[in-house]
Amino acid sequence: MAAYHYHTVGEKRSLKIKEKLRERRQYFFAIRQMVAREVKRKYARSYLGIAWSVLNPLLTMAVMSMIFSTIFKRSIENYPIYYLTASLFWQLFSGATQSAMTALVDNRSLLLKVKLTKQSFVIARIFTALTNFGYSCVAYVLMLFVFRVKLNRYMLLFPVDAFFMLLFSMGIGYALCILYVFFADIKYLYSVLLTLWMYLSALFYPVDNLSQVMQKVVNANPIYSYIRFARDIMLYGRMPEPVTWVKIIGWGVFSFVMGYMIFRKNENLVMQRI
């Protein structure tokens, strides 16, 4: 598969930094355009348009709060924020992986015709999810004020948590989009898996109520680590435990590296099958 080997050597030698920068800029321009397209497209036919990105998490939060806050009244303080914090991260993960999964297949005609690298289509999907996450954060900040959550300095760690969550999602997304080319079934299988995964992520219930075994399962869940981290800094105003730190960084990096390797290894195989 090193058919262009000579060329890349020559390329490296002759490519000036300036030109490389220009290429980079073009690359990000293309990704930005694709992200913008996905975002615009999502609400293309609605009146409220982009506002739905903010409204959606708020409305879900309202519903969840109505149903569950009475049940968990005693064990969870400030239930709406408890839920919203977790759901924000869950949405980032599930949105990113689900849309990344179909990135290659959806763009199959483009893949063969355009010089753009294959992974840029996956990256565009992931960044779309990140953009949606950004909009949801607007709603989140609003709610933080409404429910009078006290500001604390640990809140500054929020982007760190989001970054590693993104890294984790990217890795899974890379692997899934390759898999999806070979087995279309994965789409349905994954949506079932996501439902299970969501229930194991303690989005809307307190972990302490669970049995010992289930607590272990939930604690082993990578996504729960990210959620826990976020709740620690946002809701409880405390530094997350070192274990949580290790988990979010470890899982993020591990997933990303594995996913990326799977992607690079099978990239060309995919081109033959697509």
Add this chain to the structure above:
Amino acid sequence: MKKNEKQNARKKRINAPPEGTGSMEGAESVEGTGSMKDAESVEETGSMKDAESVEETGSMKETGSMERIGSPKETGFMEETGFIGETESMEDTVEQEGLEFIEGFGNDTEGFGDTGSVNDYDKIALGYVELDYDNYVYGDFDYEVHDNEDYDYEVNEYEDFDYDDFGSEDLEYLDLGGKKNEEEGEHPIISVRDVTMNFKVPASAASGIKEYIIQKINHQMKFRELVALNHVSFDVLPGEVVGLIGTNGSGKSTLLRIVSGALEPTGGEVLIDRRKVQLLTLGTGFDMELSARENVYLNGSIIGYSKEFLDRHYNEIVEFAELQGFMEERVKNFSSGMVSRLGFAIATAGDAAEILILDEVLSVGDEFFRKKSLKRIKEMIHSGSTVIMVSHGMGTILENCTKVVWIEKGVLQMVGDAKTVCEAYRKMEG
């Protein structure tokens, strides 16, 4: 001075260790992907290929008007692009018209049958032919000695020749041929070398996990090997306008995709500066839900334009597509003609790149717009770009191309000037 350089380059190239040869890499990649492929199919391909390459040689000889499949490689180019020392498949044949032509021998990758023998240098024979032509003209031939002796090597064309004796003087000797070549100083800007593309198509359409697992357990994963391109080699010189012809499904589009870098070949290589390539295809990445203006930026960015470029050329694009006043409309409300006009305008905006690849772009819109687009394409072609185009319109090919490459079922049939090749193609079609 230049001659010296060239000689050195040749020496370097020929003396370079064969481990790194392009064809060898091809072989490796074949091996790499071959994990799922059963040995039988490999063998099959191998033998098929052999037969074909023999045929190929035969047909080439008949036609006589063949021009330079392997063309003179020159040092300057090699050095600039950093090919030196990395070697290439040793099949550049310095030759001129009228020279008896032996191609196809060197065309084989060491790949399929015996990968182990790649390093055996003594298996590679180098020879030259001396013909009474004008002055001395030499061609060097190199080919693999295969285990099966089915080849008709036409031994009488070779002077007696000794492997061990083959040294530096011979190299100088060979180079004289290049000096006389009228196209001195022209290096191929695109060099397609021994490109093979196999697609693995599952014999049964199992894309489900259940089927996959069942087949995996029963060891029934059967793949049909689809040979889209079979050891295709040709060169394109700067400024040439090359047309690709062949019946449907003959591998033209696959070849274009490999040349443009979207697809990597299973074997062989394409030497090309990919940064200079501009691939013109229509309507790639249009989003029907977005407005025409948004699509200009989306499509433009995917094709490879920068934001500044699109800002600068926006009005030009709108004007050319004749869509003034429609730009804020959603594209889904456009007629198909409008969409393809917009696509064409975006694709051809600005100056032509050094290497243009046109994939069936010349059948757009109504009669009036078609004329306009043809004019635009012609402008681009004549601005000095090197062009590779696929078109089903024989007229377009005859009118614009200086060279035509004819591929049939993945096998290179003929390379030559437009008239000769098109005539032969028509004859074949009946």
